[in-house]
Amino acid sequence: MQSDSVSTITRAMQATDSSQRIGQPTPTDFWETAYTLGLPAALWRLPNQRHKHLIVSFDETLPRVSADLEELPAGFLISPFDNLNTETETPAQTLFLRADVQAVFSENAPTATSIADTEAGNRFQQTIASRTDNQRTDQEITFVTLPDAGTEQEYVTNVAEAVEAMQRGEFRKVVLARTKQLCFSDAPNAVALFDKLCQKYPTAFVSAVSIPEKGQIWISATPERLVSVDAVGIFRTNALAGTQSAFEADGTPKLPQDAMWSQKEIEEQAIVCRYIIECFKKIRLREYIEEGPQTVIAGNLMHLGTSFTVDTQAVRYPQLGTVMLRLLHPTSAVCGTPRDLAFSFIKQHESYDREFYSGFLGPVNISTNDAGPASDLFVHIRCMKLEGNLATLYAGAGLTEYSIPEREWQETEMKCQTLLSVIQ
Numbered sequence: 001m002q003s004d005s006v007s008t009i010t011r012a013m014q015a016t017d018s019s020q021r022i023g024q025p026t027p028t029d030f031w032e033t034a035y036t037l038g039l040p041a042a043l044w045r046l047p048n049q050r051h052k053h054l055i056v057s058f059d060e061t062l063p064r065v066s067a068d069l070e071e072l073p074a075g076f077l078i079s080p081f082d083n084l085n086t087e088t089e090t091p092a093q094t095l096f097l098r099a100d101v102q103a104v105f106s107e108n109a110p111t112a113t114s115i116a117d118t119e120a121g122n123r124f125q126q127t128i129a130s131r132t133d134n135q136r137t138d139q140e141i142t143f144v145t146l147p148d149a150g151t152e153q154e155y156v157t158n159v160a161e162a163v164e165a166m167q168r169g170e171f172r173k174v175v176l177a178r179t180k181q182l183c184f185s186d187a188p189n190a191v192a193l194f195d196k197l198c199q200k201y202p203t204a205f206v207s208a209v210s211i212p213e214k215g216q217i218w219i220s221a222t223p224e225r226l227v228s229v230d231a232v233g234i235f236r237t238n239a240l241a242g243t244q245s246a247f248e249a250d251g252t253p254k255l256p257q258d259a260m261w262s263q264k265e266i267e268e269q270a271i272v273c274r275y276i277i278e279c280f281k282k283i284r285l286r287e288y289i290e291e292g293p294q295t296v297i298a299g300n301l302m303h304l305g306t307s308f309t310v311d312t313q314a315v316r317y318p319q320l321g322t323v324m325l326r327l328l329h330p331t332s333a334v335c336g337t338p339r340d341l342a343f344s345f346i347k348q349h350e351s352y353d354r355e356f357y358s359g360f361l362g363p364v365n366i367s368t369n370d371a372g373p374a375s376d377l378f379v380h381i382r383c384m385k386l387e388g389n390l391a392t393l394y395a396g397a398g399l400t401e402y403s404i405p406e407r408e409w410q411e412t413e414m415k416c417q418t419l420l421s422v423i424q
């Protein structure tokens, strides 16, 4: 990977003509410029923060890397669910967007921008400065939901088969997912969808990632942290499982402290906690702080969550984030237990490729405040893939031997609502 010198221009880019507009490029200006030039881009907003971040990579074909947080320069990772390179048996299928262009926005106005000082950087500057359709008019886009009766039949049959296998003791938990497809009258505006998700889900990690080499844009609002290492070396991960609606039948919001959880859901979440603790055990790390389980709100849903934190400086383990990422993914929240048996069951029964759904994504070595660079990787759920006019939504449910197939299908329908409710 080449390392370019980066020119930092704080307080937005310089206007190159008399127009005020060009001095204040919006996230849409950056996004559309990247799109016009065929360049990958990632736009994100961290949980409980107001700032939006955007990077553009000048690699038209993205490098496939092994997610080594200590080695990588500033950028954004996006990994598929299945990230093993089958030839080398190493997890080296993660795509890396290097931050050749980096911008931070507060209320859509840039507060800091840097652009690589290269030929590609100059071309980017010129293209963004010559944009004329800054305020893209709100399109009237309609869509139809493609019928999912076949999908439901297949899903319910697969769940019943998984339950039988678990009753026979073949494995303890598996997460089966399904898709839902929508066909739009025109390609939807990804940045507008991203903005709506930011507004509606302030506690989620919201992102839009454009991967031109695949002709895909992935949009998500995920509640699940996989691995974070902040500027002072605090490592965080989270065990999330168990799902119920955050609303009563009459539409009034439920209070988290009043949520009732069944034995099945408590067990399902405990399996994810145990999985994380097993990973700590593999590296003989005992100095973690465990908090939970607690009921957490994730938009229209509630889950049970337990957080784990480690002070990597105190335990003298600076590479903990990378090591745990390798051990954790795919966790029992999106795959199952034992992991390899659950993984094979998923591969044999799901009739589509999960691609980036239930993988992980997020910024690495990006400075979000004055404290210094941090990495924040999330489990890629509550997401959809846009390919031109076609959107594919993904949702899964954790199954145990006590699962009732029709209820699990309903759970995936509720999970699809997280994104559907901002589209509709």
Ligand SMILES: C=C(O[C@@H]1C=C(C(=O)O)C=C[C@H]1O)C(=O)O
Pocket: 175, 177, 224, 240, 241, 242, 243, 303, 333, 334, 381, 382, 394, 395, 396, 397, 398, 399, 415
């Ligand atoms: C797999 C998904 O979500 C995961 C599965 C959950 C469950 O089975 O209850 C809850 C939260 C997530 O860890 C998804 O949203 O697609």
